Amino acid sequence: MAEERLPSRADNFSEWYNQLVLRAELADYAPVRGCMVVRPYGWALWENIQAALDRRFKATGHVNAAFPLLVPKSFLEREKEHIEGFSPELAVVTIGGGEVLEEPLVIRPTSETIVGHMYAKWIKSYRDLPVLINQWNSVVRWELRTKLFLRTAEFYWQEGHTAHANAEEAEAETRQMLDIYADFAENEAAVPVVRGRKSQSEKFAGALRSYSIEAMMGDTRALQAGTSHNLGENFARAFEIRYLDPNNTLQYCWTTSWGLSTRFIGAIIMVHGDDRGLIMPPRLAPYQIVMVPIYKNDAERSAVLETVARLQRQLTDYRVFVDRRDGLTPGFKFHDWELRGVPVRLEIGPKDVAQGVVTAARRDRPGKEGKQILPEAGLADALRSLLEEIHHSLLTRARAFQQEHTHEPKDYASFQETLQDGWARVWWCGETACEKAIQEDTHATTRNIPLDQPGGESKCIRCGQPAREMTIFARAY
Amino acid sequence: MAEERLPSRADNFSEWYNQLVLRAELADYAPVRGCMVVRPYGWALWENIQAALDRRFKATGHVNAAFPLLVPKSFLEREKEHIEGFSPELAVVTIGGGEVLEEPLVIRPTSETIVGHMYAKWIKSYRDLPVLINQWNSVVRWELRTKLFLRTAEFYWQEGHTAHANAEEAEAETRQMLDIYADFAENEAAVPVVRGRKSQSEKFAGALRSYSIEAMMGDTRALQAGTSHNLGENFARAFEIRYLDPNNTLQYCWTTSWGLSTRFIGAIIMVHGDDRGLIMPPRLAPYQIVMVPIYKNDAERSAVLETVARLQRQLTDYRVFVDRRDGLTPGFKFHDWELRGVPVRLEIGPKDVAQGVVTAARRDRPGKEGKQILPEAGLADALRSLLEEIHHSLLTRARAFQQEHTHEPKDYASFQETLQDGWARVWWCGETACEKAIQEDTHATTRNIPLDQPGGESKCIRCGQPAREMTIFARAY
Numbered sequence: 001m002a003e004e005r006l007p008s009r010a011d012n013f014s015e016w017y018n019q020l021v022l023r024a025e026l027a028d029y030a031p032v033r034g035c036m037v038v039r040p041y042g043w044a045l046w047e048n049i050q051a052a053l054d055r056r057f058k059a060t061g062h063v064n065a066a067f068p069l070l071v072p073k074s075f076l077e078r079e080k081e082h083i084e085g086f087s088p089e090l091a092v093v094t095i096g097g098g099e100v101l102e103e104p105l106v107i108r109p110t111s112e113t114i115v116g117h118m119y120a121k122w123i124k125s126y127r128d129l130p131v132l133i134n135q136w137n138s139v140v141r142w143e144l145r146t147k148l149f150l151r152t153a154e155f156y157w158q159e160g161h162t163a164h165a166n167a168e169e170a171e172a173e174t175r176q177m178l179d180i181y182a183d184f185a186e187n188e189a190a191v192p193v194v195r196g197r198k199s200q201s202e203k204f205a206g207a208l209r210s211y212s213i214e215a216m217m218g219d220t221r222a223l224q225a226g227t228s229h230n231l232g233e234n235f236a237r238a239f240e241i242r243y244l245d246p247n248n249t250l251q252y253c254w255t256t257s258w259g260l261s262t263r264f265i266g267a268i269i270m271v272h273g274d275d276r277g278l279i280m281p282p283r284l285a286p287y288q289i290v291m292v293p294i295y296k297n298d299a300e301r302s303a304v305l306e307t308v309a310r311l312q313r314q315l316t317d318y319r320v321f322v323d324r325r326d327g328l329t330p331g332f333k334f335h336d337w338e339l340r341g342v343p344v345r346l347e348i349g350p351k352d353v354a355q356g357v358v359t360a361a362r363r364d365r366p367g368k369e370g371k372q373i374l375p376e377a378g379l380a381d382a383l384r385s386l387l388e389e390i391h392h393s394l395l396t397r398a399r400a401f402q403q404e405h406t407h408e409p410k411d412y413a414s415f416q417e418t419l420q421d422g423w424a425r426v427w428w429c430g431e432t433a434c435e436k437a438i439q440e441d442t443h444a445t446t447r448n449i450p451l452d453q454p455g456g457e458s459k460c461i462r463c464g465q466p467a468r469e470m471t472i473f474a475r476a477y
Numbered sequence: 478m479a480e481e482r483l484p485s486r487a488d489n490f491s492e493w494y495n496q497l498v499l500r501a502e503l504a505d506y507a508p509v510r511g512c513m514v515v516r517p518y519g520w521a522l523w524e525n526i527q528a529a530l531d532r533r534f535k536a537t538g539h540v541n542a543a544f545p546l547l548v549p550k551s552f553l554e555r556e557k558e559h560i561e562g563f564s565p566e567l568a569v570v571t572i573g574g575g576e577v578l579e580e581p582l583v584i585r586p587t588s589e590t591i592v593g594h595m596y597a598k599w600i601k602s603y604r605d606l607p608v609l610i611n612q613w614n615s616v617v618r619w620e621l622r623t624k625l626f627l628r629t630a631e632f633y634w635q636e637g638h639t640a641h642a643n644a645e646e647a648e649a650e651t652r653q654m655l656d657i658y659a660d661f662a663e664n665e666a667a668v669p670v671v672r673g674r675k676s677q678s679e680k681f682a683g684a685l686r687s688y689s690i691e692a693m694m695g696d697t698r699a700l701q702a703g704t705s706h707n708l709g710e711n712f713a714r715a716f717e718i719r720y721l722d723p724n725n726t727l728q729y730c731w732t733t734s735w736g737l738s739t740r741f742i743g744a745i746i747m748v749h750g751d752d753r754g755l756i757m758p759p760r761l762a763p764y765q766i767v768m769v770p771i772y773k774n775d776a777e778r779s780a781v782l783e784t785v786a787r788l789q790r791q792l793t794d795y796r797v798f799v800d801r802r803d804g805l806t807p808g809f810k811f812h813d814w815e816l817r818g819v820p821v822r823l824e825i826g827p828k829d830v831a832q833g834v835v836t837a838a839r840r841d842r843p844g845k846e847g848k849q850i851l852p853e854a855g856l857a858d859a860l861r862s863l864l865e866e867i868h869h870s871l872l873t874r875a876r877a878f879q880q881e882h883t884h885e886p887k888d889y890a891s892f893q894e895t896l897q898d899g900w901a902r903v904w905w906c907g908e909t910a911c912e913k914a915i916q917e918d919t920h921a922t923t924r925n926i927p928l929d930q931p932g933g934e935s936k937c938i939r940c941g942q943p944a945r946e947m948t949i950f951a952r953a954y
Contacts (some may be wrong), residue, residue: 030544031549032549035547036545038542040540043542044541063517064517064520065516067507068631069615070564070617071509072508090574090575091570091573092572095571095581096567097565097566097567097568097619105509118507121505137615138543138614143574153573156543156545194865249852423552
């Protein structure tokens with residue numbers, strides 16, 4: 001219900017976000033510190049995200065499975081960097097069935113270790129490879145500073161875990177999944193992303209090499225929207241995941257993991273939303289079209305509702321909601337559905353019925369500019385084009401915003417200035433010490449080292465040492 | 478891989494089951510006591526079960542959401558019967574982020590309490606009702622005696638939670654969901670079930686009234702395959718779920734909950750399977766059709782594989798697997814897919830190719846009897862009919878088996894005898910003391926009091942007191 005105005009994005013982006021998530025009924029705070037409830041409207045968006053990703057996973061030969069929630073604590077300790085990274089964030093079960101457990105169990109913060117244990121059991125020969133498994137689940141990482149969708153103690157995601165015969169195949173898989181995430185982000189969510197490699201200090205705890213897609217939010221901060229890790233032989237050695245090669249020699253597998261979470265819902269909100277509320281990308285929107293019947297008396301009502309019912313039967317290819325709520329004005333309903341970001345609103349009043357038309361209003365262009373009259377004949381096709389146009393318009397707008405706020409400063413002073421309100425794409429030496437110094441000066445971190453590189457060599461923006469790659473620095477969620 | 482024969486069902490039903498689950502790669506034991514890994518073939522079956530149920534839930538106005546995994550222990554204590562029922566089975570988190578928690582958290586054994594807490598926050602007025610939410614998740618109940626799918630510490634399920642204005646609507650919802658489970662069981666899984674009410678001692682901890690669907694396994698034991706609970710005002714009073722009615726008076730809601738779990742996979746295995754392995758019901762089978770190419774040399778190979786590829790393009794409406802594995806004989810593949818229960822096997826050899834036909838073998842009728850030659854022209858339609866016929870044949874066979882092993886003994890001696898190898902449908906007084914005495918004598922429990930009753934009144938099979946309903950007693954999983 002949109003009784004009050006949202007805070008404006010310019011005045012207070014953070015409060016705009018917090019209130020919008022609650023008012024649009026995407027999620028709510030749970031009674032357990034740091035946890036969230038994903039409400040039906042938010043979950044419907046997640047289900048569409050799941051379907052769009054799952055289709056891509058299955059088309060590339062992956063299958064789903066389910067590994068347990070509980071992991072022996074000792075499993076995490078087998079990979080040194082892994083336990084160092086996750087140890088501070090663990091939720092630990094010490095009592096089961098009324099008795100103190102001999103070995104404490106942790107709720108998975110991620111599943112590399114238990115998957116590794118099972119793969120060691122299942123994989124015997126090169127004939128068993130590759131193993132390409134994904135799972136949809138939730139994980140728990142104890143967080144003190146939480147924000148709905150962006151950082152919560154429990155969050156929902158998919159985690160893919162694959163095992164391969166050699167380095168080349170593992171790297172190819174890691175990169176393939178990164179590309180799938182980028183394709184999903186741009187072609188389903190209309191969220192432009194930069195694909196790149198994470199720095200040593202930002203990589204996954206236990207990985208050989210991590211990649212990410214990074215998106216620019218409406219306040220120019222970066223959000224890591226999906227990651228793909230080449231784990232090398234690290235977990236294979238920790239869990240003895242080995243296979244007999246065609247020469248009957250035991251070899252370690254190479255493994256990968258990759259994940260995209262409900263954080264992505266935060267990205268959709270912060271990339272597309274405006275001061276009126278959400279703008280749902282049409283291909284993922286829980287409702288693509290909302291119909292608002294408009295009438296003043298019973299005679300108008302029955303004529304309008306009859307037309308609405310007929311139109312609804314024409315539009316079964318779309319996700320449509322008909323707002324038949326009594327006792328609410330059309331104006332109230334318009335605001336409400338703007339808040340919830342439905343891409344197209346159809347207004348159907350007695351005049352429209354008489355003329356055999358509907359009034360279509362685009363959510364991405366509020367006001368008169370975004371309104372058009374569509375004839376009832378051929379409505380389904382017209383709406384298909386309109387939804388496609390909205391998708392491309394959102395993507396183009398977000399891409400322009402990202403480009404406008406990405407700079408290539410040439411000296412450290414302008415670099416620091418850039419980071420106040422945008423991303424800096426600069427030559428960097430790759431040294432962790434230098435990265436830390438920059439973070440202390442600017443609160444910005446390396447987001448990733450884009451795959452798309454100019455080549456050549458230059459000098460590090462901060463220390464002046466040789467630099468072979470350009471890197472994106474930004475303040476991040 | 479089907480290297481060795483399975484134990485026969487007649488010799489050792491329990492071992493037949495355990496080995497089949499492992500060998501068909503449906504599930505495996507996890508390293509944490511009592512937990513399982515659901516492997517891709519098992520999860521694909523579960524995904525089909527999910528889709529079939531989710532469709533039915535959404536068609537009846539339900540939406541999905543996600544409530545947190547962790548619940549404050551004090552929440553469970555607010556409903557007296559609820560905490561008594563679940564207390565012995567809880568997994569308790571006492572440490573989070575390296576610190577001992579002030580209040581211990583339990584991993585949800587079921588979500589009535591946390592859902593109740595949120596509903597109290599969301600529901601204000603009669604206009605907000607009914608609330609019809611479902612969630613797909615996993616829950617943890619500490620179990621000492623475990624069996625894959627049937628009884629594991631963590632299991633997967635859906636749990637529906639609804640809130641209503643009054644008793645009538647809550648009861649109607651409870652019964653509607655029971656009917657949906659029965660419809661799903663029979664029309665998707667080909668598993669015949671008996672719908673009925675649970676006895677007082679067998680009802681859900683905290684419910685006013687529980688209903689179940691009960692199925693007969695291949696060893697004549699019963700399995701509770703889905704439950705639907707009318708929770709009355711119990712949880713509404715414990716969590717203050719109230720609404721203002723049209724007269725502006727505060728009223729308690731009536732709530733319901735209903736669930737169906739991965740146990741159902743156990744039912745599918747034990748209802749349909751035979752000594753060769755699984756028999757997947759066609760509407761839920763991960764693969765409905767497997768194609769096995771047969772050839773002796775390269776020339777045959779290329780002709781056969783070309784035909785297989787052409788057929789595959791004709792059969793895109795089905796879930797098809799083409800077994801192109803090298804180095805394995807057709808006979809080995811036949812056994813392997815029989816073990817995994819694929820409903821229809823298509824054998825395609827050089828002679829078939831020459832004649833423009835394929836040999837189709839039905840999994841539910843192994844051997845020559847179940848083989849037929851199908852012309853390539855019109856194959857998709859012929860397979861549609863064949864898969865439908867297999868579904869009905871499985872359902873008819875299972876129903877006949879259930880009827881054959883359900884008796885109505887007239888005295889206590891024959892009642893006890895019946896329970897050695899079947900179900901007894903008898904008049905029972907409804908007293909818990911009598912129920913317990915029967916359990917001590919026979920190891921059988923009340924399964925449910927069928928909705929379908931003869932009416933009238935008779936005497937209790939054990940105590941001779943007046944009895945107004947017939948009840949099913951059976952040994953159960």
